[in-house]
Amino acid sequence: MARLFINCRQAHWLLSRQRDTPLRWYERLALRIHLRACDWCSIVERNFALLSRAARRLDR
Amino acid sequence: MGETSKALEIAELRPTLLRVARLQLRNETWAEDAVSETLLAAMEGLAAFDGRSQIRTWVIGILKHKIIDQFRRRSREVSIESQQELADGDALEDLFNNTGHRVTAPLEWGDPEATMSRGEFFAILQACIDQLPAPLGRIFLLREWLEFDTSEICKEMMVTSTNCFVMLYRARLRLRECLDTNWFAGEGAPHHG
Secondary structure: OOOOOOOHHHHHHHHHHOOOOOOOHHHHHHHHHHHHHOHHHHHHHHHHHHHHHHHHOOOO | OOHHHHHHHHHHOHHHHHHHHHHHHOOHHHHHHHHHHHHHHHHHOHHHOOOOOOHHHHHHHHHHHHHHHHHHHOHHHHHHHHHHHHOOOHHHHOOEOOOOOEOOOOOOOOOHHHHHOOHHHHHHHHHHHHHOOHHHHHHHHHHHOOOOOHHHHHHHHOOOHHHHHHHHHHHHHHHHHHHHHHHHOOOOOOOOO
Protein backbone atom coordinates (compact mmCIF):
# COMPACT_ATOMS: atom_id res chain seq x y z
CA MET A 1 0.00 0.00 0.00
CA ALA A 2 1.26 3.47 -0.87
CA ARG A 3 2.44 5.65 2.00
CA LEU A 4 0.42 8.78 2.63
CA PHE A 5 2.81 10.26 5.17
CA ILE A 6 6.09 11.27 3.62
CA ASN A 7 9.14 13.16 4.85
CA CYS A 8 10.71 16.33 3.46
CA ARG A 9 13.20 14.46 1.25
CA GLN A 10 10.34 12.57 -0.42
CA ALA A 11 8.27 15.77 -0.66
CA HIS A 12 11.16 17.63 -2.35
CA TRP A 13 11.48 14.77 -4.84
CA LEU A 14 7.75 14.88 -5.66
CA LEU A 15 7.80 18.70 -5.88
CA SER A 16 10.47 18.45 -8.55
CA ARG A 17 8.94 15.46 -10.37
CA GLN A 18 5.50 17.06 -10.60
CA ARG A 19 7.07 19.82 -12.71
CA ASP A 20 8.13 17.21 -15.26
CA THR A 21 5.40 14.56 -15.27
CA PRO A 22 1.97 14.06 -13.72
CA LEU A 23 2.14 12.38 -10.30
CA ARG A 24 0.05 9.33 -9.43
CA TRP A 25 -3.07 10.10 -7.38
CA TYR A 26 -1.60 8.75 -4.15
CA GLU A 27 1.62 10.74 -4.68
CA ARG A 28 -0.41 13.93 -5.15
CA LEU A 29 -2.39 13.14 -2.01
CA ALA A 30 0.73 12.38 0.05
CA LEU A 31 2.35 15.59 -1.15
CA ARG A 32 -0.74 17.69 -0.32
CA ILE A 33 -0.90 16.17 3.16
CA HIS A 34 2.78 16.90 3.73
CA LEU A 35 2.55 20.47 2.42
CA ARG A 36 -0.36 21.28 4.73
CA ALA A 37 1.83 20.39 7.68
CA CYS A 38 5.23 21.58 6.45
CA ASP A 39 5.87 25.29 5.86
CA TRP A 40 9.44 24.63 4.75
CA CYS A 41 8.41 22.35 1.89
CA SER A 42 5.70 24.84 0.88
CA ILE A 43 8.44 27.44 0.55
CA VAL A 44 10.47 25.04 -1.60
CA GLU A 45 7.41 24.53 -3.83
CA ARG A 46 7.21 28.31 -4.40
CA ASN A 47 10.99 28.51 -4.90
CA PHE A 48 10.84 25.83 -7.63
CA ALA A 49 8.02 27.73 -9.36
CA LEU A 50 10.06 30.95 -9.38
CA LEU A 51 13.11 29.06 -10.63
CA SER A 52 11.11 27.79 -13.64
CA ARG A 53 9.72 31.22 -14.44
CA ALA A 54 13.14 32.81 -14.15
CA ALA A 55 14.78 30.18 -16.37
CA ARG A 56 12.31 30.96 -19.16
CA ARG A 57 13.51 34.57 -19.09
CA LEU A 58 17.24 33.84 -19.12
CA ASP A 59 17.77 35.05 -22.67
CA ARG A 60 15.94 38.35 -22.23
CA MET B 1 14.09 48.58 -41.90
CA GLY B 2 16.30 47.61 -44.86
CA GLU B 3 18.10 44.28 -45.21
CA THR B 4 21.48 45.88 -44.49
CA SER B 5 20.36 47.30 -41.17
CA LYS B 6 18.68 43.99 -40.29
CA ALA B 7 21.92 42.17 -41.09
CA LEU B 8 23.80 44.60 -38.85
CA GLU B 9 21.31 44.03 -36.07
CA ILE B 10 21.81 40.28 -36.41
CA ALA B 11 25.61 40.65 -36.32
CA GLU B 12 25.36 42.77 -33.16
CA LEU B 13 23.53 39.90 -31.44
CA ARG B 14 26.64 37.70 -31.58
CA PRO B 15 27.84 38.38 -27.98
CA THR B 16 24.34 37.66 -26.60
CA LEU B 17 24.05 34.48 -28.66
CA LEU B 18 27.49 33.34 -27.55
CA ARG B 19 26.62 33.93 -23.89
CA VAL B 20 23.43 31.87 -24.24
CA ALA B 21 25.20 29.09 -26.18
CA ARG B 22 28.09 28.91 -23.66
CA LEU B 23 25.61 28.70 -20.82
CA GLN B 24 23.84 25.82 -22.53
CA LEU B 25 26.68 23.88 -24.05
CA ARG B 26 29.55 24.51 -21.57
CA ASN B 27 32.03 24.15 -24.36
CA GLU B 28 33.62 27.06 -26.18
CA THR B 29 34.00 25.23 -29.51
CA TRP B 30 30.46 23.88 -29.52
CA ALA B 31 29.12 27.31 -28.56
CA GLU B 32 31.10 29.03 -31.34
CA ASP B 33 29.82 26.42 -33.84
CA ALA B 34 26.21 26.88 -32.77
CA VAL B 35 26.44 30.68 -32.97
CA SER B 36 28.20 30.65 -36.34
CA GLU B 37 25.55 28.32 -37.76
CA THR B 38 22.83 30.54 -36.27
CA LEU B 39 24.22 33.74 -37.77
CA LEU B 40 24.64 32.05 -41.13
CA ALA B 41 21.08 30.69 -41.08
CA ALA B 42 19.71 34.07 -40.01
CA MET B 43 21.56 35.94 -42.78
CA GLU B 44 20.45 33.40 -45.36
CA GLY B 45 16.87 33.50 -44.13
CA LEU B 46 16.63 37.26 -43.82
CA ALA B 47 14.50 37.61 -46.94
CA ALA B 48 11.99 35.17 -45.46
CA PHE B 49 11.84 37.01 -42.09
CA ASP B 50 8.27 38.26 -41.94
CA GLY B 51 8.79 40.87 -39.22
CA ARG B 52 5.96 39.55 -37.06
CA SER B 53 8.43 39.05 -34.21
CA GLN B 54 11.50 41.01 -33.19
CA ILE B 55 14.72 40.04 -34.96
CA ARG B 56 16.25 39.14 -31.57
CA THR B 57 13.43 36.72 -30.77
CA TRP B 58 13.64 35.19 -34.24
CA VAL B 59 17.44 34.73 -34.08
CA ILE B 60 17.32 33.24 -30.56
CA GLY B 61 14.69 30.81 -31.88
CA ILE B 62 17.19 29.73 -34.56
CA LEU B 63 19.92 29.42 -31.91
CA LYS B 64 17.75 27.09 -29.84
CA HIS B 65 17.51 24.73 -32.83
CA LYS B 66 21.28 24.93 -33.40
CA ILE B 67 21.90 24.14 -29.73
CA ILE B 68 19.61 21.11 -30.03
CA ASP B 69 21.62 20.04 -33.12
CA GLN B 70 24.82 20.31 -31.05
CA PHE B 71 23.23 18.20 -28.30
CA ARG B 72 22.38 15.54 -30.86
CA ARG B 73 25.91 15.50 -32.23
CA ARG B 74 27.41 15.28 -28.74
CA SER B 75 24.79 13.01 -27.21
CA ARG B 76 27.21 10.17 -26.59
CA GLU B 77 29.61 12.38 -24.62
CA VAL B 78 26.71 13.90 -22.68
CA SER B 79 25.40 10.44 -21.86
CA ILE B 80 28.73 9.32 -20.38
CA GLU B 81 28.93 12.47 -18.26
CA SER B 82 25.33 11.89 -17.18
CA GLN B 83 26.15 8.46 -15.85
CA GLN B 84 29.03 9.92 -13.84
CA GLU B 85 26.82 12.66 -12.47
CA LEU B 86 24.19 10.20 -11.29
CA ALA B 87 26.73 8.66 -8.96
CA ASP B 88 27.32 12.05 -7.30
CA GLY B 89 24.37 12.80 -5.07
CA ASP B 90 25.96 13.01 -1.64
CA ALA B 91 26.12 16.81 -1.33
CA LEU B 92 22.33 17.07 -1.36
CA GLU B 93 21.96 14.56 1.46
CA ASP B 94 23.24 17.22 3.88
CA LEU B 95 19.94 19.03 3.42
CA PHE B 96 18.08 16.32 5.32
CA ASN B 97 18.52 14.56 8.66
CA ASN B 98 18.40 10.79 9.14
CA THR B 99 14.59 10.82 9.27
CA GLY B 100 14.47 12.64 5.93
CA HIS B 101 13.37 16.02 7.26
CA ARG B 102 15.03 19.29 6.31
CA VAL B 103 17.82 20.42 8.62
CA THR B 104 17.54 24.16 7.89
CA ALA B 105 14.67 26.38 6.81
CA PRO B 106 14.66 27.45 3.17
CA LEU B 107 14.34 31.20 2.60
CA GLU B 108 11.07 32.65 1.38
CA TRP B 109 11.93 34.32 -1.93
CA GLY B 110 9.09 36.86 -1.90
CA ASP B 111 7.29 38.37 -4.86
CA PRO B 112 8.46 36.65 -8.08
CA GLU B 113 7.91 39.69 -10.31
CA ALA B 114 9.85 41.98 -7.96
CA THR B 115 12.70 39.49 -7.91
CA MET B 116 12.77 39.05 -11.67
CA SER B 117 12.63 42.79 -12.31
CA ARG B 118 16.21 43.00 -11.02
CA GLY B 119 18.83 42.31 -13.65
CA GLU B 120 21.41 41.22 -11.05
CA PHE B 121 19.15 38.33 -10.11
CA PHE B 122 19.62 36.80 -13.56
CA ALA B 123 23.40 37.25 -13.33
CA ILE B 124 23.38 35.27 -10.05
CA LEU B 125 21.05 32.63 -11.52
CA GLN B 126 23.34 32.27 -14.51
CA ALA B 127 26.38 31.95 -12.22
CA CYS B 128 24.54 29.27 -10.23
CA ILE B 129 23.73 27.35 -13.43
CA ASP B 130 27.39 27.66 -14.47
CA GLN B 131 28.41 26.04 -11.18
CA LEU B 132 26.26 22.99 -11.79
CA PRO B 133 27.96 19.88 -13.15
CA ALA B 134 27.66 20.15 -16.94
CA PRO B 135 25.02 17.40 -17.44
CA LEU B 136 22.79 18.93 -14.75
CA GLY B 137 23.12 22.40 -16.27
CA ARG B 138 22.25 21.06 -19.70
CA ILE B 139 19.25 19.06 -18.59
CA PHE B 140 17.88 21.94 -16.50
CA LEU B 141 18.11 24.34 -19.45
CA LEU B 142 16.65 21.80 -21.87
CA ARG B 143 13.66 21.43 -19.58
CA GLU B 144 13.15 24.92 -18.20
CA TRP B 145 14.58 27.21 -20.84
CA LEU B 146 14.01 25.28 -24.09
CA GLU B 147 10.83 23.77 -22.55
CA PHE B 148 11.44 20.25 -23.87
CA ASP B 149 9.23 17.38 -22.70
CA THR B 150 11.08 14.98 -20.46
CA SER B 151 10.57 12.20 -23.04
CA GLU B 152 12.47 14.33 -25.60
CA ILE B 153 15.18 15.12 -23.06
CA CYS B 154 15.66 11.44 -22.21
CA LYS B 155 16.01 10.68 -25.90
CA GLU B 156 18.45 13.55 -26.52
CA MET B 157 20.61 12.72 -23.50
CA MET B 158 20.25 8.95 -23.87
CA VAL B 159 19.16 8.41 -20.27
CA THR B 160 16.16 6.63 -18.77
CA SER B 161 13.17 8.67 -17.64
CA THR B 162 13.99 7.90 -13.99
CA ASN B 163 17.52 9.22 -14.46
CA CYS B 164 16.10 12.30 -16.15
CA PHE B 165 13.86 13.04 -13.17
CA VAL B 166 16.73 12.45 -10.73
CA MET B 167 18.99 14.84 -12.65
CA LEU B 168 16.31 17.53 -12.83
CA TYR B 169 15.66 17.10 -9.10
CA ARG B 170 19.36 17.51 -8.29
CA ALA B 171 19.68 20.51 -10.59
CA ARG B 172 16.68 22.27 -9.01
CA LEU B 173 17.81 21.55 -5.47
CA ARG B 174 21.34 22.77 -6.14
CA LEU B 175 20.08 25.92 -7.86
CA ARG B 176 17.64 26.59 -5.02
CA GLU B 177 20.43 26.29 -2.47
CA CYS B 178 22.76 28.43 -4.58
CA LEU B 179 20.18 31.22 -4.93
CA ASP B 180 19.37 31.05 -1.22
CA THR B 181 23.04 31.58 -0.40
CA ASN B 182 24.10 34.00 -3.11
CA TRP B 183 21.03 36.12 -3.73
CA PHE B 184 18.28 35.86 -1.17
CA ALA B 185 20.52 35.72 1.90
CA GLY B 186 22.87 38.38 0.57
CA GLU B 187 22.73 42.11 0.12
CA GLY B 188 21.11 41.74 -3.31
CA ALA B 189 18.00 40.21 -1.80
CA PRO B 190 14.79 42.21 -1.81
CA HIS B 191 13.56 43.22 1.63
CA HIS B 192 10.40 41.53 2.75
CA GLY B 193 7.98 43.55 4.83
